[in-house]
Amino acid sequence: MGRKLIEHPFYAIIFGSFVFFIVIPVAYTLGTALFADSSLTDNLQLLNKDTFLLLAKSCIIAFSIALLSTLFGTALGFLLYKTQVPFRSFFKIALLIPLFISPYILAVAWKDFFFLLFNNTDFISSYIGVILVLTSIFTPLSMLIVGSALANINAQLEETGFVITDFRSVIFKIMLPLIKPALITSFVLVFIFSISEFSVPAFFGVKVFTTEIFTQFSAFYNHSLAILQSALLILLCVLLLLSERKYIADAPFLSVSGKGKSTKFYNLENKKWISLFFLAGWFFISVILPFIVLIVQSFQDGIAKFVQAFELLKPTFGNSLGLALAGALITVFIGFTVAYPTWSGVETKSGKSFDWLLLVVFAIPSTILGISLIKFYNHPILDFIYSGYAIILIGYTAKFSFISAKLIGNAIMQIPNSLDEAAQIEGIALSKRIQKILIPLIMPALFAAFVINFIFCLGELGITIMLYPPGTEIMPIKVFTIMANAPQSLTSSMTLIVFSVTLLIIACLYFIGKTFFKDYSNVNN
Amino acid sequence: MKNLTFIIAFIIVLITSNCNNNSNVVVVYTTVDQIFSEPVLKEFESGTGITVKVVYDTEETKSTGVLNRLIAEKDNPQCDVFWSGDPVRTIILKNRGITTPFQSQVANDIDMVFKDPDYHWTGFSARARVLIYNKNLLAAADVPRSIFDLTKEQYSGKVAIANPLFGTTTFHIAAIFTAVGDEKAKQFLADLKSNAVVIATSNGDVKKRVVQGEIACGLTDTDDAWEAIKEGANVGIVFLDQQGIGSLIMPNTVSLINNSPHPANAKKLMDYLLSKETEAKLAKSCAQMPLHKGVEIPGNIPSLDNIIPMKIDYDKTAKKLEEIQYYLKEWAEN
Numbered sequence: 001m002g003r004k005l006i007e008h009p010f011y012a013i014i015f016g017s018f019v020f021f022i023v024i025p026v027a028y029t030l031g032t033a034l035f036a037d038s039s040l041t042d043n044l045q046l047l048n049k050d051t052f053l054l055l056a057k058s059c060i061i062a063f064s065i066a067l068l069s070t071l072f073g074t075a076l077g078f079l080l081y082k083t084q085v086p087f088r089s090f091f092k093i094a095l096l097i098p099l100f101i102s103p104y105i106l107a108v109a110w111k112d113f114f115f116l117l118f119n120n121t122d123f124i125s126s127y128i129g130v131i132l133v134l135t136s137i138f139t140p141l142s143m144l145i146v147g148s149a150l151a152n153i154n155a156q157l158e159e160t161g162f163v164i165t166d167f168r169s170v171i172f173k174i175m176l177p178l179i180k181p182a183l184i185t186s187f188v189l190v191f192i193f194s195i196s197e198f199s200v201p202a203f204f205g206v207k208v209f210t211t212e213i214f215t216q217f218s219a220f221y222n223h224s225l226a227i228l229q230s231a232l233l234i235l236l237c238v239l240l241l242l243s244e245r246k247y248i249a250d251a252p253f254l255s256v257s258g259k260g261k262s263t264k265f266y267n268l269e270n271k272k273w274i275s276l277f278f279l280a281g282w283f284f285i286s287v288i289l290p291f292i293v294l295i296v297q298s299f300q301d302g303i304a305k306f307v308q309a310f311e312l313l314k315p316t317f318g319n320s321l322g323l324a325l326a327g328a329l330i331t332v333f334i335g336f337t338v339a340y341p342t343w344s345g346v347e348t349k350s351g352k353s354f355d356w357l358l359l360v361v362f363a364i365p366s367t368i369l370g371i372s373l374i375k376f377y378n379h380p381i382l383d384f385i386y387s388g389y390a391i392i393l394i395g396y397t398a399k400f401s402f403i404s405a406k407l408i409g410n411a412i413m414q415i416p417n418s419l420d421e422a423a424q425i426e427g428i429a430l431s432k433r434i435q436k437i438l439i440p441l442i443m444p445a446l447f448a449a450f451v452i453n454f455i456f457c458l459g460e461l462g463i464t465i466m467l468y469p470p471g472t473e474i475m476p477i478k479v480f481t482i483m484a485n486a487p488q489s490l491t492s493s494m495t496l497i498v499f500s501v502t503l504l505i506i507a508c509l510y511f512i513g514k515t516f517f518k519d520y521s522n523v524n525n
Numbered sequence: 526m527k528n529l530t531f532i533i534a535f536i537i538v539l540i541t542s543n544c545n546n547n548s549n550v551v552v553v554y555t556t557v558d559q560i561f562s563e564p565v566l567k568e569f570e571s572g573t574g575i576t577v578k579v580v581y582d583t584e585e586t587k588s589t590g591v592l593n594r595l596i597a598e599k600d601n602p603q604c605d606v607f608w609s610g611d612p613v614r615t616i617i618l619k620n621r622g623i624t625t626p627f628q629s630q631v632a633n634d635i636d637m638v639f640k641d642p643d644y645h646w647t648g649f650s651a652r653a654r655v656l657i658y659n660k661n662l663l664a665a666a667d668v669p670r671s672i673f674d675l676t677k678e679q680y681s682g683k684v685a686i687a688n689p690l691f692g693t694t695t696f697h698i699a700a701i702f703t704a705v706g707d708e709k710a711k712q713f714l715a716d717l718k719s720n721a722v723v724i725a726t727s728n729g730d731v732k733k734r735v736v737q738g739e740i741a742c743g744l745t746d747t748d749d750a751w752e753a754i755k756e757g758a759n760v761g762i763v764f765l766d767q768q769g770i771g772s773l774i775m776p777n778t779v780s781l782i783n784n785s786p787h788p789a790n791a792k793k794l795m796d797y798l799l800s801k802e803t804e805a806k807l808a809k810s811c812a813q814m815p816l817h818k819g820v821e822i823p824g825n826i827p828s829l830d831n832i833i834p835m836k837i838d839y840d841k842t843a844k845k846l847e848e849i850q851y852y853l854k855e856w857a858e859n
Contacts, residue, residue: 115737205688205726207858218593219690220850221617367593374597387603461583465590470552470603471578481559481581487756488733 014337015354022398023357025376026364032375033227047228051212055232058209061127062195068135069190070183073142076282081147083266085275092147093510095279097287099140100455100502102476104199105495107133109290111203112297125204133204134194136286141193142186149182150175155264188244192237196365198462209233210365217367230368237363294499297492309493313478317501320458320475323389327396327457328450334358334397335404335449339412340434355405362402366462369398373467387469395463400456404449411445412438444513451509455502475501551790554580554591555608557777561748561811562608568806569797575790580604592617595782599623605791607780608798612646613696615778616843619645627781627792632799635816639776641840647795648776650804650813653832654697655772656763657735657750658742665761669742672701672765676716685723685731685743689853692728693746697773698853699846700837704770707849714856724857735760746775747827751812764832771835776816777807 076095080088098106110133114124123129153175161170176183198210209229217226268275298306338354361369373395377386385391415438423433439446461476468474479498483491555562559581570577582591592614595604599621607624609615618624619641626644639648658668662683669675675684687694702710723740725731731743732750736758750762764772779798785791797803804815808822814829815822822828 115739119739121739203726205724215690215854218590219695219854221593221596223596371593371597374594378598378601378603380601465583466594468580469578470554470580471576477581477583480583483583486558486560487752 011337011341014334018334018354018357018397018401021394022361026361026369026372026398029368029372029375030227030231033224034231042224044228047232051229051232054207054212055209055236058195059236061131061201061208062191064131065134065138065194066187066191068131069138069142070146070186072135072139072282073144073186074146074179074183076139076143076279077145077147077150079275079279080143081151082263083268083275085268085272085279087276087279091279091283093506094283094287095143096140096506097503098137098290100459100506101137101290101499102199102459102461103134103137103197104203104461104480105498106137106290107200107203109293109495113289113293116293116296125206127206129204130201130206130208133200134197138190138193139282139286142190145186145189146179146182149179151263153178153263158264184244188240192240192363195236196233196363198365213365214367223371227368230365233365234360234363238360241359241363291496291499294492294496297488298496299489301487301489305487305489306493306496309490309497312482313475313494313497316473316475316478319473323392323396323474324454324458326389326393327400328454330393330397331400331404331453331457332408332446332450334401335406335408336446338401338405339409340438355409358402358405361398364398366399367466369395370463370466373398373463389469389472391467391469392464392474395467396453396457396460399460399463400453403456404453407449407452408442408445411442415441447513447516451506451513454509455506458502458505459498548787549574549790550576550578551605551787551794552578552580552603552785553606553608553794554595554604555610556582556591556614557608557610558748558811561807564810565798565803565806569794573793573797575793577794595623596621602782602784602786604782605785605787606794606798607782609646609778609780610652611693611696611775612648612778612839613693613843613846615641615646615780616840618780619643620843623783624780625783625785627795629792629796629799631796634818635799638839639816646778646780647799648778649799649816650807651774651776651816651829652693652747652813653764653772653774653827653834654693654744655747655750656742656765657732657745657753658761658763659735659738659740660759660761662738662741668761668763670763670765670767671769672744673713673769675722676713676720678720680720680741682721682723683741684717684720685725685734685740686717687725687728687731687745689724689857690850693775694728694744695846695850695853696775696842697744699842699849700773700835701770702849703837703842703845704835711852718856748811748813751826764827766835767833771833773837774814774829774832774834777813 079085080092080095085091110129111121111124114121124132157174157178158170161174165173195208196210198214201208202211202214210233213226213229213233216222216229298309338358364372373391374386376382377391377394379386385394419437419441420433423437428436459476461480464474464477465480468477475498479491479494482494553566562581563579566577566579569575580591580594591607595602595607595618598604602623607615607618615624624645626641627647628644629647632640632647632649635648639651640646656669656672667679669677669680674680689695689698698710698714701713705713723734723743725734725743728745728749731740731745732753734740735743735745736753736756747762750760753760754762766772777798779795781788781791781795801815801817801820804813804817804820805822807813808815808820808826812826814827814832816829
């Protein structure tokens with residue numbers, strides 16, 4: 001049965017397309033860059049002690065961010081997913097906002113805020129600044145991962161615990177061991193996102209491994225060495241993800257199905273207001289403060305610059321929304337294709353290798369991925385791809401399919417096998433079972449994957465800037481190309497508009513989800 | 526099934542909608558800030574009917590994204606014209622065989638010093654490297670007049686310079702090496718470092734820090750400095766070393782890409798960019814100094830006739846830049 005499923009022609013087409021459109025270009029570029037003209041031997045000599053020291057330093061920074069984000073994310077996740085704290089539905093969405101705004105824009109806002117307040121930016125333009133800003137950006141991710149795991153704990157286990165022991169023991173002896181896989185996943189993913197982040201350390205003038213890769217790439221034009229250094233980073237990320245997989249065996253995270261499970265809510269009693277204060281404080285620091293800075297700067301010269309910013313961005317809305325929509329649909333489609341063989345435990349070697357390919361591509365820095373795609377697709381025979389939007393969609397697919405595969409895969413793992421087995425006994429064909437059983441059950445997860453990837457595609461800059469076809473107007477590109485030398489009020493206004501558009505989309509999709517999936521009790525989780 | 530068909534149709538329409546079948550096109554890659562370059566290119570488009578497709582660069586990538594893209598596209602160029610804000614990037618492209626000669630008749634009266642001897646690039650509308658200072662923090666009498674004054678104790682911790690590995694600052698430092706020799710230039714940089722110079726992320730960052738009063742003065746480009754003045758900041762500008770080595774002048778450059786897809790339109794655009802009209806527009810929009818004689822410019826824009834330029838050979842300076850890059854990396858990072 002398993003072999004039949006994997007050999008399903010539809011699966012084979014998607015797998016083959018992913019390998020052809022994404023994996024081969026990357027392998028081709030890495031291969032030619034590393035092995036052409038003995039450059040590998042030459043460049044290997046440049047991977048000296050300093051390179052590894054810098055990598056170690058970057059690891060320490062990423063470790064700090066991952067640790068802090070997971071700690072704060074766990075606290076926020078507990079309050080929002082395991083208690084009835086006031087306004088929790090609002091905070092569940094509102095606290096996610098920093099995750100969907102470009103880190104560079106938030107770094108600019110934070111630096112300006114420090115200057116407005118302290119007349120000095122030394123504190124923020126440092127390792128501490130990088131750690132603080134990236135922690136504020138990635139904590140929502142941890143909150144989402146850990147919160148979902150907390151929501152999925154079987155209430156009976158907690159109830160039983162309370163019968164024989166106290167609250168503290170339930171937390172440390174039952175709850176934390178149960179969510180350990182989610183904590184590890186949160187730590188590993190935030191670590192990978194942090195160590196791959198370029199724009200924030202570069203803006204704060206902090207030297208890390210990614211800024212070194214950028215320097216080799218953009219100041220010395222030594223693409224081979226930059227790719228070799230990137231390979232080190234990719235290796236590190238893959239090893240981390242490998243260990244995460246090996247030891248936690250694909251534990252559920254970001255689960256949005258969980259149908260049929262009940263969640264135990266804790267009564268905060270007299271700690272209700274302190275908890276609310278903590279949530280509101282985090283919201284104020286991570287969302288409102290940067291927002292205030294943008295508003296102050298946007299309207300310092302009146303409303304004219306805001307109007308100009310809107311006029312400049314207006315032509316980009318259609319393209320950007322269309323691309324994000326197509327990108328989200330494709331990545332969800334691929335994510336589903338990768339994940340469905342896990343249903344009923346029929347995953348085989350080819351299924352696992354597809355999963356791994358998504359993971360390796362996900363770990364490749366955007367610039368390297370962009371260059372790989374240019375070098376492969378920029379041939380007369382492939383011009384129909386390279387000169388149109390297809391190249392951007394290929395970039396989005398490479399970057400974000402892993403996220404949807406992970407989300408959908410975990411939702412599928414929560415569907416009881418008995419449902420499929422019963423249908424099989426009845427002799428129902430696989431395609432029918434997928435259509436009538438699997439898809440309806442995981443619809444909220446498909447929708448969540450769509451929403452998350454839609455927002456990620458909408459704000460994607462790293463690959464898009466390398467690949468966007470000449471003459472195309474795309475929202476994040478326009479903001480960043482106008483940013484250079486434009487008045488502060490104009491760039492802040494543009495950022496504010498992008499910020500607001502993203503917020504509006506999150507809100508709309510949230511209400512659509514709420515309306516369409518109201519039967520799925522945990523959709524909001 | 527119906528929904529799936531609709532989704533696939535939507536994606537196909539989106540993918541194919543941007544495929545270009547129009548041959549009356551010219552593709553431009555530019556490192557010049559979009560806010561200044563876009564109006565010029567739009568006017569060319571409306572005047573000639575040739576569709577201009579542009580790829581702009583970003584401050585976030587230190588304006589190197591376009592250059593890396595041109596290098597990656599070398600075997601099958603998509604770009605026709607490269608409009609650079611300085612000669613450094615163009616010379617890199619020339620050395621990699623990405624540009625091809627084109628001698629525009631429109632630029633005949635532009636001094637040969639602003640042209641590649643083989644016409645791989647031609648200069649127009651120049652910027653200069655200047656000192657921008659905050660008038661609240663530095664009295665007129667205390668403003669440095671030479672770049673070498675910046676190493677004096679009175680300016681300790683008060684001077685900012687952009688990361689010398691990127692942009693025009695790289696070229697400025699290379700020009701100083703060419704003008705005064707390696708030994709003196711290295712001593713200058715060492716002294717600057719001892720004097721607690723602030724290394725900013727970009728020229729824009731230097732401007733911002735001076736405007737905000739975080740730093741008293743810094744080295745930047747004229748367009749950044751004039752933009753600050755236009756925004757009403759209480760800052761002043763000084764052309765340094767008018768009694769000495771002179772100020773570095775950096776022309777915009779325009780190059781024809783080797784094997785470009787639309788060479789005829791490319792040449793028309795190059796002629797347009799190299800014209801007096803474009804220089805007049807850039808003088809008005811971003812205080813760039815015309816290289817043609819007799820271009821009408823606003824009264825507050827300096828003329829090259831009144832500035833002592835640093836006497837450099839752009840090709841030699843670009844070679845020097847490659848020589849000193851590892852030294853500059855070491856200087857900036859340690």
